[in-house]
Amino acid sequence: MKMNYYLLFEEFTSGEGSFTTQPPQRSALRFPKPQHKLVKSLPVAAVDECYEERGMSDFLKVGIAFLASPKVQTVFFECGFLGLQFIPVIVENDGVINGFAFTNALAHYDILVPVASEVERYEESRGGYSNASDEIFDRNKFESCDFKHDVFTLSNYKYSLVANEKVKIALEEAGVTGIEFIPLEYSS
Numbered sequence: 135m136k137m138n139y140y141l142l143f144e145e146f147t148s149g150e151g152s153f154t155t156q157p158p159q160r161s162a163l164r165f166p167k168p169q170h171k172l173v174k175s176l177p178v179a180a181v182d183e184c185y186e187e188r189g190m191s192d193f194l195k196v197g198i199a200f201l202a203s204p205k206v207q208t209v210f211f212e213c214g215f216l217g218l219q220f221i222p223v224i225v226e227n228d229g230v231i232n233g234f235a236f237t238n239a240l241a242h243y244d245i246l247v248p249v250a251s252e253v254e255r256y257e258e259s260r261g262g263y264s265n266a267s268d269e270i271f272d273r274n275k276f277e278s279c280d281f282k283h284d285v286f287t288l289s290n291y292k293y294s295l296v297a298n299e300k301v302k303i304a305l306e307e308a309g310v311t312g313i314e315f316i317p318l319e320y321s322s
Contacts, residue, residue, distance in 0.1 A: 139297065149189035150189040153227075180227070181226065188227055191312025193310070201223055241287070247270045
């Protein structure tokens with residue numbers, strides 16, 4: 135029996151702001167291929183000025199990605215979890231805040247059912263579909279997959295991060311905020 139896996143889904147805490155990665159590093163953080171990324175200078179993420187909310191959680195929302203707090207990174211490093219690269223980022227929110235890092239997926243697996251997920255617009259530049267109404271997983275592919283990573287993205291839909299139960303438990307025990315864990319939904 136395989137371990138349980140979960141979608142990492144954004145959960146805005148009360149008063150939490152939304153953030154945007156600033157040029158020129160914005161393009162360096164794109165994710166069509168799961169691989170290590172190198173940057174010449176630290177990327178900057180700034181709170182979106184169009185909203186009043188400026189609060190921060192342990193998982194800041196940056197478009198379709200997350201910025202992980204030092205607490206999250208410590209959990210990953212201490213537990214030895216595999217599958218994410220943490221790229222240091224400067225956060226601007228009424229001053230400069232250091233310690234956050236962009237979460238870059240290093241692995242992907244082909245377990246999504248595109249038709250059942252109602253995907254739209256396959257874009258080569260994004261490495262997959264640009265939209266999914268739902269995320270439905272193929273149970274047979276899932277059961278036969280030999281997962282080598284604790285966190286990963288999908289081969290044909292990069293907007294999701296999937297984590298195993300060990301990651302879920304460790305982050306919950308650490309009291310990490312700004313993320314919720316949605317059990318995977320399978321096609322019949």
